[in-house]
Every structure is written in structure tokens, then in C-alpha cells.
Amino acid sequence: MKPGRGPATRVPIPKVPVNADALGTQFSPALLAYGPDDVPALSQLLENERHAKAWVPATMALGFVGSRDASTTLVDLLERRFAGRVIEEDIFSALLRTPACIGLAAQKDDAAYDYLKKGTDPAIWENRIDWTCPQLTKPQVIFNMVEETIQAVGASGRPDAAAFIASLVKAKPREYLAPHRGAFVQAVFYLDWIQRHGLEDFRANLFTDAHRTRWQQWKLTERGREWQTWASALRQPHNQ
Numbered sequence: 595m596k597p598g599r600g601p602a603t604r605v606p607i608p609k610v611p612v613n614a615d616a617l618g619t620q621f622s623p624a625l626l627a628y629g630p631d632d633v634p635a636l637s638q639l640l641e642n643e644r645h646a647k648a649w650v651p652a653t654m655a656l657g658f659v660g661s662r663d664a665s666t667t668l669v670d671l672l673e674r675r676f677a678g679r680v681i682e683e684d685i686f687s688a689l690l691r692t693p694a695c696i697g698l699a700a701q702k703d704d705a706a707y708d709y710l711k712k713g714t715d716p717a718i719w720e721n722r723i724d725w726t727c728p729q730l731t732k733p734q735v736i737f738n739m740v741e742e743t744i745q746a747v748g749a750s751g752r753p754d755a756a757a758f759i760a761s762l763v764k765a766k767p768r769e770y771l772a773p774h775r776g777a778f779v780q781a782v783f784y785l786d787w788i789q790r791h792g793l794e795d796f797r798a799n800l801f802t803d804a805h806r807t808r809w810q811q812w813k814l815t816e817r818g819r820e821w822q823t824w825a826s827a828l829r830q831p832h833n834q
Contacts, residue, residue: 697746
């Protein structure tokens with residue numbers, strides 16, 4: 595350290611107003627700056643379908659906040675807001691991202707983590723969602739929700755998440771594991787990312803191009819190779 599210079603100080607991330615124009619349509623570092631006091635405004639934005647293009651960053655922001663109110667808002671959006679409706683593509687994009695955002699919230703909220711663990715069971719989603727979209731059948735929607743939820747368990751970074759993932763791999767039949775093998779690999783990758791680089795790095799880079807860099811690095815590790823081998827074996831016909 596040069597004389598007269600102290601340790602570097604962290605520059606706080608500026609918080610942008612909670613409105614569709616400021617939030618945009620995708621991740622920005624400003625989403626990390628919101629706190630529990632911003633949950634009502636973020637929730638109100640999700641009430642206005644004219645701003646559906648901004649719902650993806652709004653749900654991300656709620657996930658980063660991670661309070662119980664934020665988690666409840668995400669679950670309500672996913673399960674109850676569109677019950678009995680046929681939803682449009684912009685709305686579906688936000689709903690498909692929502693389990694990942696619940697995974698971020700589960701880093702702090704026990705109820706969110708429990709919600710994810712239960713959501714690895716496809717049967718749970720039969721009752722959780724009562725909306726449809728023109729692009730997919732309900733079985734296809736449920737498949738996608740389970741995929742996202744398995745990955746979100748990893749994104750939670752919870753100390754027991756690795757054991758929970760391992761218990762599913764041990765207990766579930768091949769008919770469940772094979773189609774979801776990629777989600778399991780991704781969940782383990784997320785857990786290792788958090789363990790190696792820290793939760794702050796994970797939160798800041800999950801939705802950026804750095805995600806791909808971390809993934810490429812992880813695939814070359816011993817654990818990465820082991821899980822890719824596991825997934826490859828499931829890709830082969832069962833009688834081989």
C-alpha cells in the first residue's frame with residue numbers, strides 16, 4: 595500500500611426509481627441496491643400488466659431483497675395472480691424466471707427455501723399453477739417449473755442444499771432424473787460457485803456474461819467433470 599492511502603472503500607450501488615422506464619427489461623447492478631422498504635413499490639409495479647416487460651428485473655429485485663414480504667409477492671405472482679387465465683408471452687417470461695428469484699430470496703428466507711424444496715416434485719405444480727400460455731401445454735409448463743426450481747435450490751446457497759440435491763439423486767427414479775439432469779448439474783454448479791467465490795459474487799454475476807465464464811471454469815474442475823459424466827450416463831438408453 596502506498597503511503598497516505600488507506601484501504602479501498604466500496605462504492606455503493608446507486609438505486610434507481612421503481613418504475614418501468616428505470617428498471618428496463620433485464621438485469622442491471624442497480625437491482626442489488628433495493629431493500630425491504632422498496633418491496634411495496636416493486637409489488638405495485640407487478641400489478642400493472644402494461645409494464646410486463648419490466649417484470650423480469652422487478653422479480654429479480656425482489657429476489658435480491660429476500661425478505662418474507664418479497665418472497666410472498668413472488669409466490670403470489672407465480673400462483674395466484676393469473677389463476678384461470680391464458681397469459682401473454684411477456685408475462686410468461688417473468689413467471690418462468692420467478693423460481694430463480696425465489697431461489698435468491700431463499701438465501702435469506704426459510705419459507706422460500708421450503709417452497710423450493712417442495713417444488714422439485716412435479717405433482718406439487720398441478721395445484722400451484724392454474725394458468726396456461728399459448729406456447730406450452732400444462733405438462734410442459736410444469737416441466738419448466740421443476741427445471742427452474744431444481745436450479746433455484748442451488749442458487750439458494752443453503753448449507754444443506756447439497757445434501758438435499760444428493761437425496762433427490764439417490765431417491766428419484768431414472769424417469770425423473772434423466773429429463774432434469776441438466777438442472778441438477780446447474781444446481782451443483784451454483785452451489786460450488788457460491789462456495790468458491792462467495793455469495794456476493796454470485797448475486798452480482800448470476801444474470802451477466804460472467805455466468806458463462808464461471809460455468810466454463812467449473813466444467814474443468816474435478817467436481818464439474820464428475821457431474822457431467824453423471825448426466826451423460828443418464829442420456830444413454832436405460833438398457834445400455
